[in-house]
Amino acid sequence: MTKTKVDIDNEIQWCPGCGNFSILKSMENAFTALGLEPKDLLIVSGIGQAGKTPNYMECNMLHGLHGRALPLATGAKIANSDLNIIVNTGDGDCYGEGGNHFLAAIRRNIDITVLIHNNRVYGLTKGQASPTAAFGMKTKHQNRGTISSSFNPAATALVMGAGFIAQGFSGNMKQLEYLIVEAINFKGFSMVDIHQPCVSFNKINTHSWYKSRVFDLNDTDHDYSNYENALQTVHNKNHKIPLGIIYKKPGVPFHERLDVLKKQPLLKYKFDGAQLENILTTAV
């Protein structure tokens, strides 16, 4: 069973009250529910408060540069498709610096689960507006309000053809655990965009701000297998925040699109130096 290391090592570096704690605990609960052992798991992250997450779990981890968690996860999945690969990334990391990698991972349908800790600010660097900040949001740095319009992750993922799109909230751990389990069980690219307060630097999108806006899609007649239904949900005009599975449609994942990977993971192939030499010498 995969345990968090929070209580054991007391090494955690997040502010008291940060939404990251509930995300971490929901991950532990989800891994336990799935019977995942640390050896079965690779957690990949980039830079930011979200990027610290794998440090607080018993797991294999790969900590990359800012915005580069997704290409690392892609390479790891190609090398060893037997691994369950989870990416912990922030809204700045994933939708800002790593934005193009987000699009590429969806197009390739890499069989990984991406958990985005979406607090609408760059937490680690003290609260600049991130791509998901609302237009006009005032921060210490954008003191007249941000002049960029807000990025809509679920809408972007949907039109790009992502197979599993969900939205969660750090203030609803039971649902978040369920969404993480469903995302991991999904074969192909899966993402859970998790609304998370940053208690130190985002005084607008607070826990109570979210509480008064979130609603459970299960309480509506939402059909996550219906694209039109999902499209309407992600363009929700009433400023409420839908939580749950927005869209789910399986497709062929990347490692099953190539015969060489379909046969066995890359790491099980023997290194053939002569073949490499041949490629290098004949390449134009």
Ligand SMILES: Cc1ncc(C[n+]2csc(CCOP(=O)(O)OP(=O)(O)O)c2C)c(N)n1
């Ligand atoms: C290429 C690059 N740009 C900027 C930075 C500086 N930087 C480090 S962490 C960070 C903010 C991360 O924000 P987010 O992904 O939203 O994560 P959070 O800390 O809010 O969880 C920034 C801008 C960097 N390290 N590398």
Ligand code: SF4
């Ligand atoms: S700065 Fe914000 S995101 Fe970072 S640990 Fe503190 S509350 Fe959490």
